[in-house]
Amino acid sequence: MKFSLEVWRQPAGDAAGTFTSYEVDEISPDSSFLEMLDILNERLTESGGEPIAFDSDCREGICGMCSLVIDGQAHGPQRATTTCQLYMRQFDDGAQITIEPFRSGAFPVVRDLVVDRSAFDRILRAGGYVTVHSGPKPDPNDIPVEPEVAEKAIDAACCIGCGACVAACPNGAAMLYTAAKVSHLALLPQGQPERFARVQRMTEQMQKEGFGSCRNYGECEAQCPKAISIDFIGRMNRDLLRAKVTQPIDFRGDMKTQ
Amino acid sequence: MRRISGFYQSLIGKKAVVACTGLVLLGFLVLHVIGNLKGFLPPAAGGEPDIDVYAHFLRNVGEPLIPHLVVLWGVRIVLGTALVLHVVTVLQLAAHNRGARPIRYRGAEHVAATAPARWMLVTGCAVLFFLILHLLQFTFDALGPPIAPRANFGCVYQNLWEAFQHGGVLLFYVAGMAAVGLHVFHGAWSALQTLGIDNPDRNRGLRAFATGMALFLFLAFLSLPVAMALGVIPEPSAYSAACSASAA
Amino acid sequence: MDLDAKIPDGPIAQKWTQHKDAIRLVGPRNRPHYRVIVVGTGLAGASAASSMAAMGYQVECFCFQDSPRRAHSIAAQGGINASKNYRNDGDSTFRLFSDTQKGGDYRSREANVWRLAELSTAIIDQAVAQGVPFAREYGGMLANRSFGGVLVERTFYCRGETGQQLLLGANSALAREIGAGHVKMHTRTEFLDLVVADGRARGIVVRDLVTGAISSYAADAVVLASGGYTNVFNLSTNARGCNVTATWRAHKRGAGFANPCYVQIHPTGIPAAGEHQSKLTLMSESLRNDARIWVPKQKHDTRAPGEIPEAERYYYLEERYPRFGNLVPRDVASRNAKDVCDAGLGVGPTGFGVYLDFRDAIAENGIETIDERYGNIFDMYNRITAEDPRETPMRIYPAPHYAMGGLWVDYDLMTTLPGLFAIGEANFSDHGANRLGASSMMQCLADGYFVLPITIGDYLSRHPYGEMDTSHAAFGDTEREVGERISKLLSTTGTKPVDAFHRELGSLMMDECGITRNEAGLRNAIEKIPELRERFWREVRVPGSGASFNQSLEQAGRLADFLEFAELMCHDALDRDESCGCHFREEHQTEDGETLRNDEDFAHVSVWEHNAVGTEPTLHKEPLEFEALPLAQRNYKT
Known part of the structure; x- marks a missing residue:
């Protein structure tokens, strides 16, 4: 197969970027989108050019490292699919394909198609955990969890942290990511003690990172490679509003270790 | 105070403010349209149009316990505050969002967002513009004839009738109500989602509620003007009250 | 090379408990004075870093991905074993121990395997407490499934993404410690060399993958949790970024490499x-x-x-x-x-x-x-x-799929190089010649949550070497060597991309040192790998500069290490003149084509000492003893 690519090239985060056109041919329909870029990069290397920088690692749709906005859609046109699991047979032969980095004020470009998603990690650090140390714990069966609840928690916990929700959102909001993280723990009995502190801290950090606010477009849900539902956003909002109205303003939790 | 400012400073708190004020305004629209539909009712006991009686009642709610006009102004203040908060907060959020996503994509951007959802700011501005003219026309009587031929204070039925004889006014109202309908179509559901009322079992119902609400408001609001323009309901002169006499 | 495994005395079921009671600890007031480096943030690295940080140690943690959550443990699908015996089907620590030992074809150290089986239940408790949503039955109790041809149902799972959920659990603990300032996290930072000073591992040299800056970090101990080397085959189930660099560099600095020929396919x-x-x-x-x-x-x-x-x-x-x-x-x-x-x-x-x-x-x-x-x-x-x-x-x-071999470690998970520890897939310890299904995550988490945080205290308390900072000459020397190597890669004048050589190495290894091996093939590979290596350095093109984000340079550095490592793997496969577990030497099979072990001559761990690139490494042997479970030949025919 043959494709014309319009690829965003930007030598460094602080440099100006521009679209560059490339023609790639002799691409097997069985190659993945990233393999197509690998081939292009090899050809660029051989011909003395600079390969295109893009992120990827596991290439089986679980690590969340791959990104790319393909023809205006995060992870490309196929629903519930990461870029690494997108195959070229999804495109027409001779198609023109535009490839851009994930765009968000909170995801600065590192180089070409690589962006810095460390804001997600900082949201997690603000409260996306259950405070337990390593060591003896009660037997898990002492605290039964309804299978329905456990399933729902996995629905949220299957977030791969790729940032497609932010890239897809015209407002650059990270609500779906944060909601998935908050809801996973808020659903389980183990997450209850920190439930209201967690939702406040994580959403506060989300705002500090400069993510936008939700306008309930549903783009995030549609472009999420794991099809995580925006119902979790409603659930997070509910917890947050409840916390803001009923919880003490000054947290006294998180006792100092000393 | 710290609690309130803390609430308002958070993005989700702001969204909740938009949602709550939106729901208040939606509630007002529902009451408003119920009042409008009284235009279809037969004359009240004194031969006065029922809608005129209702308009009179609005000024006297709570009497004799509460003085004349107090409830009306109370409601106006609440609605005005809600409207100001709604608009100001939305503008703050919109400014914030522009900063959060400074660069647009080249390709098509929308996979799931409905057109009404994307046009919320536009329909919102349109509704606001409509509202200002609507208040100037009927509440403050500032536009003057022929757009607002104010025959007589309190003669609601007659005033409406005469205003809607102008094709331009009718068209303006159709456009205004379309904006309201589109705004409510996304807004009503969005508000419930923002407040977390949403859940998978209810979601379908909430979507239906928003769609139904949008359609109901659009049709119900326009029914009276259209009926008047087409003359399928009685002319003001058919009523025996003082208003019709003075207009003649 | 000192291969004293320091296996505690006493009956096998008591060894770990008695050992924990006997080793020295670092007091809570002293822990903040010790700095520990952890390389890698998979199940082993994240659990170890968070556990040690929570105890009070200063931890510096490194990963080459853009977030610690992306380590390849995330891709583990099936499940994790624990001998909880929830199904009342006769499971026990001994059963899990014996299944692991038999699965490994009797090529692992009994004491380690027993400890792994013993700790398996605590891992489930720990994970559930962190909020890992394991599958539940209708009554709300944990569900189990059977896995990997064993006779009991002991595998816990979260759909087909158990690894992701367990890693998110460990990563959430790590995130908490980072947020609290107990762990300093360095993402997009690649380990490039180990700093050895006065015979001890005292730090590492890393490259910031975004700016290209090379810098050093000093510590009292270094922990490698950098995973396996299966990408030596180019095409594998591992993530593209998985590499042998950390363990190989440590090996070149003196850590013994054990059983590199054991790779599960x-x-x-x-x-x-x-x-x-x-x-x-x-x-x-x-x-x-x-x-x-x-x-x-x-x-x-x-x-x-x-x-x-x-x-x-x-x-x-x-x-x-x-x-x-x-x-x-x-x-x-x-x-x-x-x-x-x-x-x-x-x-x-x-x-x-x-x-x-x-x-x-x-x-x-x-x-x-x-x-x-x-x-x-x-x-x-x-x-x-x-x-x-x-x-x-x-x-x-x-x-x-998985590398059973890795850096040799003793019972305390310390390599032959004092102060250097290896955990998870990076070490060789528990899986022998073949890994039982659903036990890789078990091993990573046992090492990280429960073993290393305790045993590292013994080392630290015995070696209060005090402040060591990067001004020590060893740091400057190592940094310079790293810099020279990068310059050398960038100054190559060829035209071929890195991947071309990786494909070539992969297909050579798959043919000669893959599913089956034989003497002639291995000798052929040992002859060809140096040629390929030489061609790589002559014909490769590494575009771009060292002072910027440069993925070609990253790949080239990793492949250069694979090209050296592959030779060691073949030497080991050649030396192990028997078939066992995944290591199938065509010369040694039963009439039915089954693996034929030679317990007389090969019931040992092969530990290799590096000499120089291109020269034959030196073999050392740690004999294996079988007391709790006597040797037996496996048989799947009847």
């Missing part, structure tokens, strides 16, 4: 579709429960599978192993697939694939039942190959 990977392929995707092994594996009887048969009549299908596993049929262990299934493909019976565009056919299962159980069991896997397969397994048989081929 998983039988149910999706075959490569062509040259362009960048990685192999694993399909759940559970597929073999219902499907029948076959190839056409006729060589190079190009007919569509549906057109091949029953009489012309060769159900080779069922015919060769009537008792287990399609459910023979991983290594047996892998070897037989290679065997039929080498004979020209393979299917698919490359001829390296066999059919995994659900036709009979669908006819017997109905499409709904089969879909319920495997629907999501069918969809995944369909997405990758554009073929629907409900209509046409799947194609599978063995895929390199």
Whole structure:
């Protein structure tokens, strides 16, 4: 197969970027989108050019490292699919394909198609955990969890942290990511003690990172490679509003270790 | 105070403010349209149009316990505050969002967002513009004839009738109500989602509620003007009250 | 090379408890004075870093990905074993121990394996407390499934993404410690060398992958949790970034490398579709429960599978192993697939694939039942190959999956280099010559949550070497060497991309040191690898500069290490003149084509000492003793 690519090239985060056109041919329909870029990069290397920088690692749709906005859609046109699991047979032969980095004020470009998603990690650090140390714990069966609840928690916990929700959102909001993280723990009995502190801290950090606010477009849900539902956003909002109205303003939790 | 400012400073708190004020305004629209539909009712006991009686009642709610006009102004203040908060907060959020996503994509951007959802700011501005003219026309009587031929204070039925004889006014109202309908179509559901009322079992119902609400408001609001323009309901002169006499 | 494993005395069931009571600890007031470096943030690295930080140690943690959550542990699918005996089916610590030991074909250290089995239950408790949403039964109790041909149901799981959930649990603990300031996290920062000062591991040299800056970090101990080396085969189930650099560099600095020839090859990977392929995707092994594996009887048969009549299908596993049929262990299934493909019976565009056919299962159980069991896997397969397994048989081929070998460690998980610890897949310890299904995550988390945080205290308390900072000459020297190597890579004047050499190395290794090995092949590889290495340095082109984000440079550095490591792997495979577990030497097989161990001469761990690149490494042996479970030959035929 043959494709014309319009690829965003930007030598460094602080440099100006521009679209560059490339023609790639002799691409097997069985190659993945990233393999197509690998081939292009090899050809660029051989011909003395600079390969295109893009992120990827596991290439089986679980690590969340791959990104790319393909023809205006995060992870490309196929629903519930990461870029690494997108195959070229999804495109027409001779198609023109535009490839851009994930765009968000909170995801600065590192180089070409690589962006810095460390804001997600900082949201997690603000409260996306259950405070337990390593060591003896009660037997898990002492605290039964309804299978329905456990399933729902996995629905949220299957977030791969790729940032497609932010890239897809015209407002650059990270609500779906944060909601998935908050809801996973808020659903389980183990997450209850920190439930209201967690939702406040994580959403506060989300705002500090400069993510936008939700306008309930549903783009995030549609472009999420794991099809995580925006119902979790409603659930997070509910917890947050409840916390803001009923919880003490000054947290006294998180006792100092000393 | 710290609690309130803390609430308002958070993005989700702001969204909740938009949602709550939106729901208040939606509630007002529902009451408003119920009042409008009284235009279809037969004359009240004194031969006065029922809608005129209702308009009179609005000024006297709570009497004799509460003085004349107090409830009306109370409601106006609440609605005005809600409207100001709604608009100001939305503008703050919109400014914030522009900063959060400074660069647009080249390709098509929308996979799931409905057109009404994307046009919320536009329909919102349109509704606001409509509202200002609507208040100037009927509440403050500032536009003057022929757009607002104010025959007589309190003669609601007659005033409406005469205003809607102008094709331009009718068209303006159709456009205004379309904006309201589109705004409510996304807004009503969005508000419930923002407040977390949403859940998978209810979601379908909430979507239906928003769609139904949008359609109901659009049709119900326009029914009276259209009926008047087409003359399928009685002319003001058919009523025996003082208003019709003075207009003649 | 000192190979004292420091196995505690006493009965095997008491060893760990007694050892914990006997070793020295660092007091809570002193812990903040010690700094520990952790390289890697997978299950082992994240659990170790968070556990040590929570105890009070200063931890510096490094990963080359953009977030610690992306480490390849996240891709583990099946589940995690624990001898909870929730199913009341007779499970026990001893059963898990003996299954692991037998699965490893008696090539692991008994005391370590027992400890692993003993700690398995605590891992589940820990994970659940962190909020890992394991599957539950209707009553709210944890669910189990059977896995990997053992006689009890002891595998805990979260759908098909157990690794992701366990890693998110460990990563959440790590995130908390980072947020609290106890762990300093360095993302997009790649380990490039170990700093050894006065005979001890005292720090590391890293490259900031964004700015290209090279810098050093000093510490009182260094922990490598950098995973396995299976990407030496180029095409494997590992993530693209998985590499041998950390363990190989440590090896070159003096840490012994144990059993590098042990690599598990998983039988149910999706075959490569062509040259362009960048990685192999694993399909759940559970597929073999219902499907029948076959190839056409006729060589190079190009007919569509549906057109091949029953009489012309060769159900080779069922015919060769009537008792287990399609459910023979991983290594047996892998070897037989290679065997039929080498004979020209393979299917698919490359001829390296066999059919995994659900036709009979669908006819017997109905499409709904089969879909319920495997629907999501069918969809995944369909997405990758554009073929629907409900209509046409799947194609599978063995895929390199997991490295049992790694840095040699003693009972305390310390390598032969004092102050350098290795945990998780990076060490060699618990899986012998073949790993039991659903036990890799168990080992990583046992090491990280429960073993290392305690045993490292013993080392630290015995070696209060005080402040060491990066002004020590060893840091400057190491940094300079790293810088020179990068300059050398960037100054190569060839034209070929790095991947071309990786493909070449991968296919050489797969042919000569893969599913089966023989003396001639291994000698051939040992001869060819240095040639390839030399060509790499001459013909490769590494574009860009060292002072910026440069993925070609990252890949080149990793491949350069693989090109050295591959030679060691072949030496080990050549030296181990027996078949055991995944290491199948064609010269040593039973009449039925089964592995034939030689316990007389090879019941030891082969630990290699590095000499110089291109010269033969020196072999040291740690003899293995079998007290709790006497040696026995495995048999899947009858």
